[in-house]
Amino acid sequence: QMQLVESGGGVVQPGGSVRLSCTASGFSIFNYGMHWVRQAPGKGLEWVAVISYNRRSEYYGDSVKGRFTISRENSEGTVYLQMNSLRAEDTAVYYCARDRDTYCSGGSCRGMDVWGQGTTVTVS
């Protein structure tokens, strides 16, 4: 059974940092682009970042650019999201998701077909 499990969420002070992890089981992340998506309480989905299978391409949403960094360790089956300079508006459930595309560069992503259950980050 293909599964993604996020961890690392919690309560953090404004200006602080936290690193989220997303670990895959039932498949290898090596062949897939990987995303982070967040959802603030009572709000819609907001795309955060994506990384290509080989780490050569990374893209970020405007609201997190320069503060968040996505990375991956294929051998460990894990994707990370380093979140710095956190603000109250970063409070959300953070989901990681697998893309159907390998590269996910320049608009080539083909839909997020496996999602984790989410981890909550509260900035307060």
Add this chain to the structure above:
Amino acid sequence: QSVLTQSPSVSGAPGQRVTISCAGSSSNIGAHYDVHWYQQLPGTAPKLLIYGNNNRPSGVPDRFAGSKSGSSASLAITGLQAEDEAGYYCQSYDSSLSAYVFGTGTKVTVL
């Protein structure tokens, strides 16, 4: 504020057909980037419903159908069922932002 605009809510009786629209622009849907649709049941993670404008992943009933025309896309649900009550989001790529974007989301209510 998202560059993909959806109506906040739609409703229908069981068995009816409802349509959810996703309005974009020349830098996203109108630029021929693919549109994907997700269903989010209350309290759960999103689920891929339609990929590549009109393709259903394995296991998604054929009651769900996606289409795209110009700078807009639509998701149609036919034979509406109580279990379809959920939030629905379109998603595409925007070349002006160099970023992937979600629509504002539509809540479907089954009367």
